[in-house]
Amino acid sequence: MIDNMDDNRREFSPNEKMLLFNEVGGYCPNCTDELTHKKKGRIYKSFEVAHIYPANPLPNEVELLKHEERLSDDVNDLKNVVAVCSKCHGRFDNPRTVEEYRKWVKLKKGLLQDAQLRSTYYMFNIESDITVVLEKLQNIDGETSPLSYESLKIDEKTNDTLPFIIKRKIKNDAVDYFDFIKTVFITMDHVTPHKFDTLASQVKSFYWKCMQTDTNQEYIYNALVKWLYEKTDRFSIRASEIVIAYFVQDCEVFS
Numbered sequence: 334m335i336d337n338m339d340d341n342r343r344e345f346s347p348n349e350k351m352l353l354f355n356e357v358g359g360y361c362p363n364c365t366d367e368l369t370h371k372k373k374g375r376i377y378k379s380f381e382v383a384h385i386y387p388a389n390p391l392p393n394e395v396e397l398l399k400h401e402e403r404l405s406d407d408v409n410d411l412k413n414v415v416a417v418c419s420k421c422h423g424r425f426d427n428p429r430t431v432e433e434y435r436k437w438v439k440l441k442k443g444l445l446q447d448a449q450l451r452s453t454y455y456m457f458n459i460e461s462d463i464t465v466v467l468e469k470l471q472n473i474d475g476e477t478s479p480l481s482y483e484s485l486k487i488d489e490k491t492n493d494t495l496p497f498i499i500k501r502k503i504k505n506d507a508v509d510y511f512d513f514i515k516t517v518f519i520t521m522d523h524v525t526p527h528k529f530d531t532l533a534s535q536v537k538s539f540y541w542k543c544m545q546t547d548t549n550q551e552y553i554y555n556a557l558v559k560w561l562y563e564k565t566d567r568f569s570i571r572a573s574e575i576v577i578a579y580f581v582q583d584c585e586v587f588s
Contacts, residue, residue, distance in 0.1 A: 342388040343409045353416040354378055356444050361418040363425075363440070368416060382414050383422045385437045387429065394429055401431065402438055404445075415441050446546060450556050457539040459564050462525075463532055466517050467565055467572040470510065480511040480582075490587040495550035503554070506578035514579045536561075536577075537585050550587060557586065 345353070359368050361380070368380035386401075387394055388408045405412040415437070417425075425433055487504050518529040539560055543553045554577065561573040580586045 340389060341408055342384070345382055345409075345414070349411060350378075350382065350416070352411065353382060353414065354380065356448060357416050361421055362415060362444065363417060363421040363437075366418050366420075368418060379418075380416045381419050381422045383417045383425060383437075384408055385413050385415065385434070385441055387426075397429065397431060398434060401434055404438060404441060412441070412445065415444070446552065449546060450543070450560075453542060454560060454563060457535070457542060457560070459535045459539075459561065460528075460532060462521060462528060463561070463576070464565050464568060465521065466514055466576055467568050469517050470514070470572040470575055471569055473513070477509055477513045480508045482508060486582055486584065487587075490581065490584075491550055494548070494552075495554065499551060499554060502574070503578045503581055506575045507582040510575050511579055511582055514576065533580065533583070533585050536580050540586050553586070554581075 521528045543556045557577045
């Protein structure tokens with residue numbers, strides 16, 4: 334047992350715990366169990382703060398992790414801890430393995446990226462007219478005119494960081510909806526000249542911001558979809574995916 338005088342752990346403040354709870358959206362990022370419980374009609378937070386690199390590594394753990402990436406030199410930095418349920422905390426710590434450590438490092442890096450991205454949402458707006466496109470997609474009645482597969486530009490613009498399953502979804506969305514969305518944008522331009530150019534430049538600006546954070550195309554695609562979804566008051570995640578596929582095909586994204 335570790336002597337308390339030698340314990341490197343520290344007590345995290347209520348504000349720090351709130352940040353960690355919000356970072357994972359109130360769910361254990363490993364098993365997705367809720368980090369709350371109800372008692373006598375009231376809801377209470379119930380989670381543990383897990384150190385990714387151990388606060389008090391045993392000699393074998395120091396040796397095990399000596400060549401592994403560390404998210405901070407300070408074991409109590411918020412970058413090195415994550416809010417989890419007690420069950421997952423125990424599984425991670427006993428026994429600790431390189432594979433599990435790498436998994437949690439990757440998980441935390443994803444959470445940090447998401448938080449960084451969300452903090453920039455307010456800086457990158459998109460005009461409310463984009464909702465017109467989402468609404469029309471949501472209310473399509475009948476078949477659309479498919480785009481020829483020979484016209485697709487997606488294969489030549491994507492790389493190995495975009496999983497096949499996502500690439501296929503983007504291609505299918507572009508084939509099924511490209512001409513429909515293009516017609517909507519043309520109609521909008523007739524009412525307000527250069528409306529499409531304005532919207533496209535806003536998507537492009539956020540795309541370049543994403544590129545500054547991570548050039549992984551899976552990350553960028555997901556970030557763009559989440560951004561559009563949030564900026565349109567969470568109107569439709571599916572319609573947001575289709576619109577981003579349009580901009581991938583139309584050379585605004587992954588150029």
